[in-house]
Amino acid sequence: MWTPFSDYDRRTVAPWSDVFRQLDRAWRAQPSGVDQSVTLSETPEAIELRLDVPGVREADIRLDVHDAQTVTIAAKRTIAGREGYATHRAERQGFEWKRSYTLPAKVDATTTSATLAQGVLTVKLAKLPESQPRRVQINAQAR
Amino acid sequence: METKTYPENTEQVADRPLVKPPVDIFENQDELLLVVDMPGVAPDAISIDIDKDVLTIVGKRASAVGQARVLFGDADAFDFKRVFTVPNTIDPDKIKADLDAGVLEVRLPRHERSKARRITINAT
Numbered sequence: 001m002w003t004p005f006s007d008y009d010r011r012t013v014a015p016w017s018d019v020f021r022q023l024d025r026a027w028r029a030q031p032s033g034v035d036q037s038v039t040l041s042e043t044p045e046a047i048e049l050r051l052d053v054p055g056v057r058e059a060d061i062r063l064d065v066h067d068a069q070t071v072t073i074a075a076k077r078t079i080a081g082r083e084g085y086a087t088h089r090a091e092r093q094g095f096e097w098k099r100s101y102t103l104p105a106k107v108d109a110t111t112t113s114a115t116l117a118q119g120v121l122t123v124k125l126a127k128l129p130e131s132q133p134r135r136v137q138i139n140a141q142a143r
Numbered sequence: 144m145e146t147k148t149y150p151e152n153t154e155q156v157a158d159r160p161l162v163k164p165p166v167d168i169f170e171n172q173d174e175l176l177l178v179v180d181m182p183g184v185a186p187d188a189i190s191i192d193i194d195k196d197v198l199t200i201v202g203k204r205a206s207a208v209g210q211a212r213v214l215f216g217d218a219d220a221f222d223f224k225r226v227f228t229v230p231n232t233i234d235p236d237k238i239k240a241d242l243d244a245g246v247l248e249v250r251l252p253r254h255e256r257s258k259a260r261r262i263t264i265n266a267t
Contacts, residue, residue, distance in 0.1 A: 037182075039216030041208040050207050050216075052182040054245035085169035085176060092165045092180055104214065119182035119245015120207075 036075070036097050044133050047103055047125045051075065054119035055092075061121060065109040068128065074098040075121070105131035160221045164202070168227075172259050175233065175251040181223050182245035183207065189242065191249060193235045198227045200249065232257035 037052040053061065053075045062074040079094040081087055107125040114123045167178040177200070181189065184202035192199045202223035229251060237252045 037216065039207055039218045040214040041211035041216075041218060042214050043211045047214075048208070048211060050218075052245070054180040054182040056244065079167070082169045082176065085171045087167070087169055089166060089168040092167045092178065116244075118184060118242075119180070 036095065038099070040101065042104065045127055047105065047107060047127065049073070049101065049123040049125070051121045051123075052119065053077070053116070053121050055079075056116075056119070056121075058116055061114075061116065063112075063114055063123060065107065065112055065125070068106040068109060069103050070100055071103060071107075071123065071125065072098070072100040073121070073123070107131070158219075160219070161224050162221050163225060164223045166225055173252060175229065175253075177227070177247075177249040177251070179223070179225065179247040179249070180245065181242070181247050184223065184242075184245070184247075186242045189240070189247060191238065191240055193229070193233075193238065196228050196231055196233075198229045198249075198251075200225050200227075200247070202247070 039050045041048045041050075049071065051073060054077075056075050056077045060076045062072075064072045066072065074097065076096045077094050079090070079092050081090075103125065106128045108128050111126045112123065114121060116122075164180050166180075169176040169178070179200060179202075181202040181204075183204045185205075188203040188205070190199075190201045192201075200223075204221055204223065206220040207218040232253045233251045234254045238249065239252075240247060240249045242248075
């Protein structure tokens with residue numbers, strides 16, 4: 001394995017090589033796929049969150065709503081090689097992804113629903129009545 | 144995943160971006176196997192075309208939100224697209240594809256005649 005220090009004198013570097021190896025390993029072990037595509041959208045009644053999670057099963061997704069205004073999503077996928085196949089390309093990466101979102105309105109955690117279809121997780125969070133816009137009736141005063 | 148790929152010196156006519164999905168490619172004696180991440184694409188919105196030795200995989204992803212206001216993220220429609228040159232040992236009539244949980248698997252079996260085989264030696 002090449003490190004920027006490989007070219008230096010072996011005696012100077014030898015005590016450090018183990019450190020470099022560990023740093024390198026830590027670097028490679030960084031959770032990848034941190035940029036899972038997330039879309040948050042809003043209607044007057046609800047907030048919808050969509051997350052791309054191709055190849056992820058229900059069991060590998062965790063969804064929590066705290067204090068009616070924070071939602072935390074954790075999703076995990078592992079990519080295994082194929083038994084009996086030679087690998088030519090391995091662009092797909094596993095990930096351990098976790099994010100919390102503070103929502104722009106209070107939501108009802110009890111009616112929150114989530115569906116997983118075609119590798120997309122859709123979370124529907126219904127806004128609490130007090131967070132929904134209310135039209136105020138204007139009373140015309142009779143002259 | 145979000146690498147937008149346009150052929151060089153060209154411009155898009157429609158405002159529909161192309162996205163290069165990540166692909167794994169495996170091979171054994173019987174077939175070539177392509178695994179493509181295509182979240183949010185319906186099975187009937189995927190097209191796999193083979194023209195001589197050029198394999199084109201396109202997945203059309205519809206816009207995720209209707210009338211809702213997007214707070215953040217990108218909800219616009221776009222196309223997943225990858226183009227590969229495949230060896231001529233592939234039998235184009237036997238290509239099969241499955242879509243499961245947003246992951247597309249394309250199996251390209253080899254021609255019977257191009258499969259490896261061991262020759263038995265006749266001892267006399």
